[in-house]
Amino acid sequence: MSLTAASTPAGSDALPALDVAPWRLTGTVVGAAIADPALLDALGERVGQAPYRGAPRAPVLYVKPRHTLAAACSAFTLPAGADAVEVAATLALVIGHTACRVDAAAAAGCIAARALAVDLGLPLVSWYRPAAPARALDGSLRLGPPQPAAADVAAAPATLQVFVDGRLAQQVDTGRFLRTSAQLVAEVSEFMTLAAGDVLLVGLPHAAPLVRGGQRVHIEGSGLGSLQFTVEGAP
């Protein structure tokens, strides 16, 4: 092992190709965990109580490390002890120009492309300090082919459909999320520089469908193509 050689991300073969600048993804993927107002609505009074003590102010983020990235259409194997996985369809923003302390107007120009993304996790009962395994399982992130877009399109919301065994299980409208894509890039860039090739997931939809072993998932979004995979039971 050479610790001084460039470390190739374990999931680098699962990184989709990018046909526009910056030409390749870095493998850094960050997502907004709390973006859907429906989650806060569902929590109701609990938002103001312990442990949360009020609605979140800054974007609530999570990291999808390299081990989570899998080829878009590869089967997902449930971890031991789980009989279903939550399938959260979302929109991935591919950063084209370094975003460091940009305002929302400039943020849209930092997005080079959009892609379908799906984040597979175990259902949470608390958002205070979620257990890492719930959101960082091996192979739990899939990215569709990035679609290059001009700034106005790059920052636009999208409507995504999730089909389980051919039946519509959820429609996700990112336009209802707490922040626009441009606002999210801007607020994240206040403390965390997003580099060209980094990916920002705009948010986890509330009440994402639970998919069991043996079921097939198909996700599509207008202008974003589609991705499909199967969920397999624990070995």
Add this chain to the structure above:
Amino acid sequence: MSRPGAGTGRTARTARVAHAGAIHEAHPHAAGVQLADGRVLAEDAVVWLPPVQPGTVVALGLNYADHVQELAKELARPAAPSDSEPLVFFKTAASLLGHRGLTWRPRAVRFMHYECELAVIIGHGGRNIAEPDAMAHVAGYTVANDYAIRDYLENWHRPNLRVKNRDGATVLGPWFVPAAEVGDPHALALRTWVNGKLVQQGHTSNMVHRVAPLVAWLSRFMTLAPGDVILTGTPEGVVNVDAGDEVVCEIEGIGRLVNTLADDAAFGR
């Protein structure tokens, strides 16, 4: 050439430094550092980078019982007892910084603090690693200073990235020290000085979740890969630091990591 560990590859401690237009492997030398090509330079004649190119950076929260006690007042829920699962979160590459670097200390915040931590570097990767085999997957260690700004703490997905994943606020180095040179990672004193004053003292024997069980536990849900880094948490003794302060984190036998805090103006804010 007489550099330590010459010809033995990873058996010697190494740093990654930038000098005169290139990035080099460097080794300790009485006069500072020696590059792999033989040049000897003063410690301040090179730019110190994190000593490995990290893959995934995993960080532990509340992994020293004394630190849990220290934070008890602000924890909205009782902290984890020692028999519960580790509290881990992930960091991104943008947060990393090398030895002798500058970290932004926003003027508007009231409580920014250092955290001296033993950083474990994974060598041989793996999945479902058994605890008795876990130490064979550890390539070595370095020192980490993982800053936090508590003003930004919110009770959603703690610790939130605005607190713990800020640009250049996770400092690593100076040396990658091979595991064989360290021996028992739970026999090491940790100390932090601010402007020469000792402010934090702890011992790795007081970790709640130790290195071997951590490696085993992580590998149950994630495939560990070469270059992955585990930051194992900090003991008690965290106090506010200000712009201009020099913060030195030292772990016995591993190294002495220096960082300086800089004002808004230095970062164009």
